[in-house]
Amino acid sequence: xxxxxxxxxxxxxxxxxxxxxxxxxxxxxxxxxxxxxxxxxxxxxxxxxxxxxxxxxxxxxxxxxxxxxxxxxxxxxxxxxxxxxxxxxxxxxxxxxxxxxxxxxxxxxxxxxxxxxxxxxxxxxxxxxxxxxxxxxxxxxxxxxxxxxxxxxxxxxxxxxxxxxxxxxxxxxxxxxxxxxxxxxxxxxxxxxxxxxxxxxxxxxxxxxxxxxxxxxxxxxxxxxxxxxxxxxxxxxxxxxxxxxxxxxxxxxxxxxxxxxxxxxxxxxxxxxxxxxxxxxxxxxxxxxxxxxxxxxxxxxxxxxxxxxxxxxxxxxxxxxxxx
Numbered sequence: 334x335x336x337x338x339x340x341x342x343x344x345x346x347x348x349x350x351x352x353x354x355x356x357x358x359x360x361x362x363x364x365x366x367x368x369x370x371x372x373x374x375x376x377x378x379x380x381x382x383x384x385x386x387x388x389x390x391x392x393x394x395x396x397x398x399x400x401x402x403x404x405x406x407x408x409x410x411x412x413x414x415x416x417x418x419x420x421x422x423x424x425x426x427x428x429x430x431x432x433x434x435x436x437x438x439x440x441x442x443x444x445x446x447x448x449x450x451x452x453x454x455x456x457x458x459x460x461x462x463x464x465x466x467x468x469x470x471x472x473x474x475x476x477x478x479x480x481x482x483x484x485x486x487x488x489x490x491x492x493x494x495x496x497x498x499x500x501x502x503x504x505x506x507x508x509x510x511x512x513x514x515x516x517x518x519x520x521x522x523x524x525x526x527x528x529x530x531x532x533x534x535x536x537x538x539x540x541x542x543x544x545x546x547x548x549x550x551x552x553x554x555x556x557x558x559x560x561x562x563x564x565x566x567x568x569x570x571x572x573x574x575x576x577x578x579x580x581x582x583x584x585x586x587x588x589x590x591x592x593x594x595x596x597x598x599x600x601x602x603x604x605x606x607x608x609x610x611x612x613x614x615x616x617x618x619x620x621x622x623x624x625x626x627x628x629x630x631x632x633x634x635x636x637x638x639x640x641x642x643x644x645x646x647x648x649x650x651x652x653x654x655x656x657x
Contacts, residue, residue, distance in 0.1 A: 361421065363394065366421060367384065370426065407430065407442065416591045417591065420594055423602065424449065426586070432645040451634045455606060458540070461539065461555075463537075465528055466552055474575075488534055490516050491516070502535065541622065556569065556575040586627075588602060588603075610627075
């Protein structure tokens with residue numbers, strides 16, 4: 334009796350595995366949904382639409398981008414975490430959704446390291462330290478000297494408490510050993526507007542929102558928080574060249590899947606992303622939005638997310654941000 338039971342169980346398991354494998358072989362055989370935690374027009378939305386176009390060209394299947402812009406992208410991550418693990422609901426996320434929100438949102442509803450599967454990195458947008466052109470400093474060294482001579486007489490803007498612009502600026506100040514007054518705004522656009530007007534003196538941001546001010550000569554870049562100089566602002570020094578080598582800040586974009594998604598499907602989606610990152614047209618479109626490609630293995634991306642999670646935990650604590 335026991336032997337018959339075990340044989341029956343093995344038969345069921347084999348049949349289930351065969352069905353799953355058949356599903357993987359045919360994947361995708363229906364439309365895929367990409368959930369994005371932000372409104373259309375941003376870099377996450379752009380990355381999702383480029384990936385969707387690439388998958389459609391490769392497979393003939395439609396890809397629908399669904400924007401769920403609530404709770405700084407947390408609602409979108411939760412939607413992915415609760416979706417069926419069949420590869421037909423995926424998320425295109427920004428770094429903050431996985432490695433900042435857990436530490437700044439008191440009611441963060443999931444475990445960012447367990448409740449979604451890191452599938453593939455897409456790209457990153459390095460942060461810059463920008464100052465108003467009226468500040469009498471042309472280099473980081475000069476700015477630090479000015480700030481130390483008159484502590485808390487200058488201010489820095491952010492998109493709000495616990496936002497990436499807040500945390501990246503606070504970490505910059507900590508590593509530079511200076512003190513400025515924090516002025517939080519409701520979003521990066523009004524913060525940038527007041528930087529241009531000289532109402533605040535400093536802002537940490539990616540290049541996208543700063544281009545107009547740079548072209549108008551209203552702001553100056555002290556550094557780019559990356560390991561290498563960027564070709565589109567080649568005259569701006571890196572953090573290391575400016576004098577704070579450990580200051581590395583970037584917004585990265587990646588693809589995540591529900592937990593339990595079969596590894597062959599994860600591998601297939603990862604391959605789609607790698608194919609997109611080798612497509613010259615796609616790379617140019619990302620470069621136009623100041624997104625640098627991040628090709629890496631699925632395993633390396635998982636390790637990268639875990640490392641970033643621990644790093645941002647420390648940054649948030651150092652900034653003294655209480656979860657809200």
